Amino acid sequence: MTNKAEASRPSEAKQRALVHQLVQTIDAHPDDYHAYYDLTVLLTAGQDFEQAEALAMKALGKFETDRQAADLFRYALGNVYYQAQEYDKALPYYQKIQDTKLKNDAYVMMGQSLMAKRDYQHALVWALTAQEAQPTALDTNLLVADILLALGNNQQAYTYYQLARQVDPRSGKAAFNAGLTAMVLGKPYAALFESAEKLDPEYFQKHQQQLTDIEKTLAAQKSGDDQATKS
Template identity: 75%
Template sequence: MSTENSRPSKAEQQALVHQLVTKIDAQPEDYHAYYDLIVLLTAGQDFEQAEALAMKALGKFEPQPAAADLMRYALGNVYYQAQAYDKALPFYQQITDTKLKGDAYLMMAQSLMAQQDYQHALVYAITAQEQQPALVDANLLVADILLALGNNAQAYDYYQKVIQLDDQQGPAYFKAGLTAMVIGKPYADLFAKAEKVDAKYFKAHQQQLTEIEKTLQAQRPDQSDASQN
């Protein structure tokens, strides 16, 4: 299902907010309703209200470990979506709930990556991937961080894992192709598949492919003279 088509309109969102507020008033001990409302407000980029509600809910449900961790996760996500990554990290780090911990590691990695702290991001991303080895997002994040660090061979291996888990991942095919070019592996089929699976992504990143081709040509000894012109 397309996220664009399934995204609620402003009127629908207001109606959902009203429903959840009514539910919270009727069942004030149902922490899931608080969480759902925080998620909805965050999706609507109403970060101030989402933060205030998450803080209130965290205070209310602090004695209940599972509920409190869910509120910490929600609050971390509010800050993450608002690009306040320094504020998000402490809330993810406080989570002890086993079910949420894997997701929290993933969000910590994404927060650190957004700040270009790739070394620390990699630690959390690998931890998340080890906990959920079949999770596409975890493998893709590890691959992207390794690529950012210039570890092309390792990045290539993780992009291959992503493709094996989901053969409709256009960006993974494309980036696998890029890393294959750099490390001297066959890459034409990977780019062909990337274009077939996600033509929009491929077209948007074609310039990146051209630049890498030029760089690689310039680095070859027999091409060095040509690169001077």
């Protein structure tokens, strides 16, 4: 799934030019928090996590009396740590956010952070909270489904992948994973894989090994069952 902390990484030359431009904006308008936030996001996208962290910390201190701005920098700091795979540092910043819209995004990021730590039970709590707040968002339904799949709850995972498909019928990931869970559950799956390959051939190819592995596992189980029946 697309996580909310992700940003496309600019080319090195473009990165330098944009950083220079934003630094000039900050110098010219030191009390406008938007440029600080934009620069933090840009540095994070460029994987310059040390500078992004320092800037977001500085901005959080400078604008802490402005609740909206402070929450924005807490979210930015959480995203810096998430992208740097320092999930234990990210979580407290997401948890402190009060702004209603950002809070929903923070729930998703908390779910993703805990999933990355393989703490699936706690990840599921936050993912379900996010899904209840945004039931028609593709990413919330995919996140819940992914965690349920990781927990081995294929039936519920299938339900949420199908919900994700209803939200966005163009999602190749939702179609592919609905197909995987359908295969395990003994439901019709061929049309789902066909749809996934058409919608997102790159995702389909990248995850085809998963499909092969499940096919082998199911074949081995069937073979074992057949042997048990004969004996």
